[in-house]
Amino acid sequence: DTGVSQDPRHKITKRGQNVTFRCDPISEHNRLYWYRQTLGQGPEFLTYFQNEAQLEKSRLLSDRFSAERPKGSFSTLEIQRTEQGDSAMYLCASSLSESSPLHFGNGTRLTVT
Amino acid sequence: SQKIEQNSEALNIQEGKTATLTCNYTNYSPAYLQWYRQDPGRGPVFLLLIRENEKEKRKERLKVTFDTTLKQSLFHITASQPADSATYLCALDGDRDDKIIFGKGTRLHILP
Numbered sequence: 001d002t003g004v005s006q007d008p009r010h011k012i013t014k015r016g017q018n019v020t021f022r023c024d025p026i027s028e029h030n031r032l033y034w035y036r037q038t039l040g041q042g043p044e045f046l047t048y049f050q051n052e053a054q055l056e057k058s059r060l061l062s063d064r065f066s067a068e069r070p071k072g073s074f075s076t077l078e079i080q081r082t083e084q085g086d087s088a089m090y091l092c093a094s095s096l097s098e099s100s101p102l103h104f105g106n107g108t109r110l111t112v113t
Numbered sequence: 114s115q116k117i118e119q120n121s122e123a124l125n126i127q128e129g130k131t132a133t134l135t136c137n138y139t140n141y142s143p144a145y146l147q148w149y150r151q152d153p154g155r156g157p158v159f160l161l162l163i164r165e166n167e168k169e170k171r172k173e174r175l176k177v178t179f180d181t182t183l184k185q186s187l188f189h190i191t192a193s194q195p196a197d198s199a200t201y202l203c204a205l206d207g208d209r210d211d212k213i214i215f216g217k218g219t220r221l222h223i224l225p
Contacts, residue, residue: 004156033213042119042202042215043157056212091156098211099145102204104156 002026006092006105013082014113020078021108025094032075033102034067035091043091049075082112115141117216119203125222126193134188134219136203143205146179146186151200151218160201161188193223 005024013019025032030051035043046065047057051072057065064082069075079086089109093102118137126132136146145164149157163170163179163186170177176189190197203216 035215040217042217045212045214048212056210093156099162099206101147101159101162102149102157102213103159106154106156 004092004094004103004105006090006108008108009106010109010111012111012113015084016081018078018080019082019110020076021090021092021110023075023077023092023094023105025074025092026103027073029094029096029103030072031095031097031100032069033093033095034075034077035093037089037091037107038087046077046090079110082110084112086110087112115139115205115207115214117203117205117214119201119216120219121217123220123222125224128193128195128223128225130193132190132193132197132221132223134201134203134221136186136188136216138184138205141207142181142184145206146177147204147213148175148177148186148188149202149204149215151202157202157215190221195223195225197221198223 007022033048034046037043045058047067048055049069052069064080067077089107091107093104095102116139147162148160151157161177163177165181174191178187200218200220202218204213
């Protein structure tokens with residue numbers, strides 16, 4: 001299966017620690033998206049990339065969040081100085097181009113204690 | 114700012130009947146609209162995409178309509194089955210950019 005993969009599936013961390021998540025998109029997909037989802041809510045947009053260029057970052061994101069996509073392949077999302085409010089499912093998706101359907105991974109569930 | 118609204122209540126439908134889910138949007142005109150299915154603990158799965166110049170699209174038991182005057186999309190599942198029980202998400206391209214934004218989703222329960 002060459003779908004979108006995310007690692008780790010689950011992460012438990014103490015408040016104040018830094019965490020990093022990885023996303024491997026479908027290989028020929030140029031677009032890569034990060035979303036955050038909490039229980040009972042839809043995916044909330046965080047940021048997206050066209051190849052290695054970060055096109056937009058949500059105004060809802062604090063400076064503690066940063067994402068990279070070196071060489072336009074895999075992407076990482078880092079959260080510094082985690083807070084309990086960061087506890088959520090972090091979803092990655094990729095698409096072939098603008099206006100193409102998104103292909104999601106199964107997410108990384110973050111719990112901040 | 115742009116806003117997407119889906120039925121916030123769960124929808125219970127008897128097996129074999131048609132389930133109809135609603136997605137309303139305000140404050141902008143998307144070029145296309147998508148529907149996704151999400152099961153617990155999994156990422157959303159793409160179902161259908163409909164463009165602003167299309168009125169209706171079908172795929173097997175699924176049908177989507179897109180009314181740009183009403184700013185509404187309807188998602189229908191005919192001959193519903195218990196396996197159709199899931200959360201269904203509506204998604205649109207953003208206003209003045211092409212990021213994809215999602216509604217909160219509607220939980221659908223098909224009762225045997």
